[in-house]
Amino acid sequence: MSTESKVDVLIIGAGPAGLMCAQGLNRAGVKVRIVDQRPKRVAAGQADGIQPRTVEVLQSYGLAERLLREGNQLHMAAFYNPSPNGGIERTDRTPDVTAPSARYPHEVTLHQGAIEAIFVDSMRERGLEVDRPIIPTSLELSTEESELKDPNAYPVKVELKHLEDNTTETVRAKFVVGSDGAHSWVRKTLGITMDGEQTDYIWGVVDMIPDTDFPDIRNRCAIHSNNGSCMIIPREGDKVRLYVQLSEKEVHVDPETGRVDRKKFGPEQVMEVARKSLKPYYIDKVGEVDWWTIYIIGQRVASKFSAHERVFIAGDACHTHSPKAGQGMNASMNDTHNLVWKMTHVLRGWADISLLKTYEFERRKYAQDLINFDKKFSALFSGKPRTEDNQDGVSHEQFLEAFQTFGAFSSGIGIHYTSSVVVQPAHQSFATNQTVGMRILPHVFIRAADARPYELQDLLPADTRFKILVFAGNTANASQLDRVKVLAENVETGVLKKFGNEVFDILSISSAHKEKVNYTDLPEVFRSHWSKVLLDDEDMFKRSGSGKGYEYYGIDTEKGAVVIVRPDGYVGMIAPFEKVEDIETYFAGFMIPRS
Template sequence: MQFHLNGFHVGDPTIEPAVTGAFRADMPDTVDVLIAGSGPAGLVLAAQLSQFPSIKARIVERRSGPLLMGQADGVACRTVEMFNAFGLSDRMLREAYWVNETAFWRPDATDRGAIKRTGRVQDTESGLSEFPHVIVNQARVQEYLLDVMHRSAQRLEPDYDLEVVDVQRDDVGDYPVRVTLRRTNASQLDELVTVRAKYVVGCDGARSRVRTSIGQTLNGDAANHAWGVMDALAVTDFPDIRLKVAIQSASEGNLLIIPREGGYLVRFYVDLGEVTPENRDTIKQTKVDRIIQTAQRILHPYSLDVKEVAWFSVYEVGQRLTDRFDDAIRMDGTKQVPRVFIAGDACHTHSAKAGQGMNVSMQDGFNLGWKLGAVLQGLSDVDLLRTYSDERQPVAQELIDFDKEWSAMMAAPPKDPLRPEAGGIDPEELQAYFVRAGRYTAGVATRYRPGALTGESTYQSLASGFTIGTRFHSSTVVRVADAKPMQLGHAARADGRWRLYAFSDASGEALNALCENWATSPDSILKLITPPGADWDHVVDLRAVLQKPHRDVRVGDLHSLLLPRKGRYGLIDYEKVFTSDAASDIFVERGVSREKGALVVVRPDQYVAHVLPLDAHAELSDFLLRIFRIHTPALVA
């Protein structure tokens, strides 16, 4: 990270100087963004908005304080990549359980009342991400995000003991959405509070009142299958207790074991069988003793002595989805500027088996956060916000489709070779499906379609490993100025800026011409979209990757645009230029043309927006001017 740009300050450099009027205890009459719900989606959104000092955001939560335990725990590789942009990955990786391998167990062919291991596979495909799939309690994940908010210039904190009662859009004045809140604490119970907002985001769960206010409903069906889940401290002779394990028993149901962080705690997902109208209420009242006993029977011939249960719950698998994630279409079918949005469980619900619910919800918040930031800072027109629902609703639909198939496979009994007519699933098929679905469960399979924020694949061959529409797949480089080996993708922070990664051509002439064009041309895209008085990389951050070894690069020979002067002192930023790592050549790993080089355009949420030639000045300008307003004149290096 970089700090001290505008003056030296003692103390923790990750704590931003507070802005005037930072968080105050009383709820203001007006806010730029009101977020309902402090779950994963709401906190990622709030953490992102907290990075913009000029934006006034508030997040309300009906609970009396932060989540303490339980709920989701799987953090996909892609989500760790996102957390790295917030400066949180080191903490997470140090504390988390790393899911390295997954084991598969099924009935013993010689004794179907017992189970035996039939397979063991690597959990995540090699090279898929620089980060692993990890397990961290949702309460801790949320605590990390709360810390980001607290350290921001806004000192953003949730307003607890407040729930949304009503959301009305009257399009009056600068704050066109009126939100009625009700206090839930005992001393002020049922007291009403009214807030007006420019934008409202409902992250308030499956019973979302914000969703109801925009006429959206969760559509879909329950899978009519129940599972019990518990976090337990137990003594067992089951040999794979510290691995992720999928177990199919012959007659007692199925079991999924997820080791938890800390070396001792283990999560058990226990099959409680089919749900019918007759037994639904009974299953909802299932006690933890039944969950333990079922797990013990499934694990036979191994023993399980549960010493303590930290948390447990019973849930019915279901997959539901709304048609839209915003209010851009009125109930009469006419269009309007979107002002109210929904994210996370408010617009898509699913089982915990795929481990994607929390991850996809947080990606919702990350997608919407930078877009709200760009609009509220005046960098982009409001039409940018229409892309949120257009992009994220299809992603949620893909999750629903995957979850239906995976949940059905997890709930199905194993095929009995002596009774093939009884049906069921072949355990080998379950294992093969898990391997095939690895990219999806790692969170890296999302691909945004061509549109306002995603270019066509005309020049994809220039950088075949940076697939347009997918997340930027990082690789190792060496920073020229200080010879630091690092991941190129880690140069990006969750600050709302776009990244332009310019991979040099063989001679370096095209890269130098690109820099000269942007620095001197009257039509320079940097001059057009950078606000007056701002540093030249305020909107888009140019980084160059050279082909020479770093010791052969003379810093003094670099173009001035790659050594920009910034801040009130005009200090030089030396962290814009990298070279390929000799042990891991990014040009080879990501299929970048050595002869021609390439310009890889990356969005603030780390997705590749476009791949262009280094001399495609007009094409880049045309693409970015679809997204950004023109600001002239601007200060450029």
């Protein structure tokens, strides 16, 4: 028996990328379905590191609080190298994250199943569940150009098989997202290739509770020993993850598949290699191993990320790399965070379907940059350490420099989308420290109405609306207030009238002092609610870090500027008051005017 249904978006694969996509679309009111072949979500292991930018993204959906409560935080990193006396010795301790503008200046570690549960529980509150166990068996994409260009059409037909009762169903979808992992069925069905290579680096991973005298067991550690490299990642509770470098002599690699034979090498053998690498310290496990695996580092990027902007791939389906810098799950979730708002705008009729081309443009370049970063970092991490007998090896200084240089990239803070229809840097000079194409810098401002301090990022939720930040300058100055009124009239009769009020959320930020300004001074369009007017001033008790925000963003305190923040938190453009027509031109590049 076969049934048939229609859906706006069908998501295949309920890992971190798929769940980020499903919850984002669900919040936006999109009719979405998510299926997965696993009977249950991940119970232990898999990915476990959340980078600072990803915490900001989760916060924009209201999901960071639980992550921070349940996860472990990494604040310090320790580095060990060969000791002249044999074994290893500590050579340095540094901050774990080297990204000065990070709102959350630390990584968070929590096993993938618990991270997935945050999404699953949030979706359940809104009536959305993961359908499982289900596998896709066929996918057909229309070849009719008129159908592919019509956002209201259902050009994708997917056959699904329910594994529990062996029934089938046909789903007709406007869009499909394949977030079904490194061996993606969707990618293979579309005939998309993975470009790149497999390295010679073999690593074993063990999650367990340690019994050890190693003094940095609760810090992230990079260990170079004469026995091979090792990484320690402290986890939630008392757990620790060990990444242990293995040699081909120790494990058997199948020459045909290129995969490690897990039957001949298990967690006990990984622990034994770790013991040798950590000498003179001892390490053992308390109780059973929580999870383990062995893998060979592969570094590949899909040749394209979509078929006709109707079927997309995301996450491990379109890029694979080593887990050393903790990028996999973060890159995956940020893929679909990028896609959610664009898909929503198209489905609502706000934006032209061509907007969806920017998903591949932005995320594929990021994936390629990630692979280039990963190649350098993996080579340094897996390379032999420099010793008296091996002067060509990796020195501590080399590794530390790379660790700190790549910090902005690995933290996610340094992601920079280049010029496109949604990134227009022409007026960059009006906010010199806030790069167009990068995420809006976090900073604390106070509300004009009651002087309560607020982190700006918390006022810019991922609700699919563009945020227009009007840095109004010194509104205590009558001539500047007149400029603001002219700007308000131009915004109201231009962008808002042409594209619709519901697309935008406007916040105004005055540089005037709290003692001298009333929020009611600003034009109504810039204060749709009393909470929408902020001041760049210290809070009443000077404890929140507020003040000097204009200076932080590089904006003139008297004249101000307009900053357009995309729904995913990245700055799309900046403009001076006198170039408000350029804002209209920006939106006209991808949005559909109201009739």
